[in-house]
Amino acid sequence: MTRMDGTEDRLAPVSYLFGSASDSADEPRSECDEIESLLANGLSDELARAAEASQRALARRALSRREVERVLRDKGFSEDAIGTELARLSAYGLVDDSALAQDLVASLQERKGLGRTAIAAELARRLLVPSAIAYALELVDSGDELARARELAGKRAGQLGGLDRDTAVRRLSGYLARRGYSGSTVRAAVEQALPASSPRPVVRFR
Structure with missing residues (x-):
């Protein structure tokens, strides 16, 4: 919009929060883009630290969603930061309870020679969601x-x-x-x- 004095009104740039999108955007932003925007723009130092903490934990071994949640909670991150980081990991496939449950079943059967009852107990100990456990056990x-x-x-x-x-x-x-x-x-x-x-x-x- 041009004023009478020849200058123009300029709108301040809008930073969209996770899960929202601009009404005027040509294409909707993906969940990954939304979260990475938060990290790249430095909107939350806590999110960056939560991402670093989860990546260190996942570098040691594959974890279930609730195991990552427990790691972040034990380190004192806020519930908002934990939820955002879990959403980021899920969006990129870095935490996947169904895939982890199936991998564990194969390993526990073939390498350790465990039966169904012991396998179910181990899957529960790894804090996998019940639906992922049930599906994986069907493969036994x-x-x-x-x-x-x-x-x-x-x-x-x-x-x-x-x-x-x-x-x-x-x-x-x-x-x-x-x-x-x-x-x-x-x-x-x-x-x-x-x-x-x-x-x-x-x-x-x-």
Whole structure:
């Protein structure tokens, strides 16, 4: 707008907060752009420090959303800063509970030989959201789990050779149960690893 004295009115530049957009903008800004704008423009030193803290934590290992939240809260960041940083990490795929849950299931099954119950407990300990845990556990194949339990039982049975069968069965069953296998899976694995001896023939005297 031009004034009568020839000068022009100028509007002050507007900084849009996270989650908002300009009515006159040609294209909507993405969530990532909104958050990065906050960091780049130095609108909040706390946001920059929160981003640095989360990145250091994630450099050590993959974390669930609630684990990152706990890290930031323990460091004394405000709820607003924590929420904004979590939104930034989610927008960039740096925290993804579903992907993390699936990776953990594969690792816990294949590398540690854990059963469904132990896997579920570990996923809960990692503070993953229930929906991500439920979906990941659906990927646990019961046939693969039985095969893995049988493999573990076979290896473990070799260390129980000096025991009577009842004691060996009890110890092997406890070992598999502690690794999170169900009762039916434990019984099937133990029966294969420690088959019952065939009955001795009875000699009858006349």
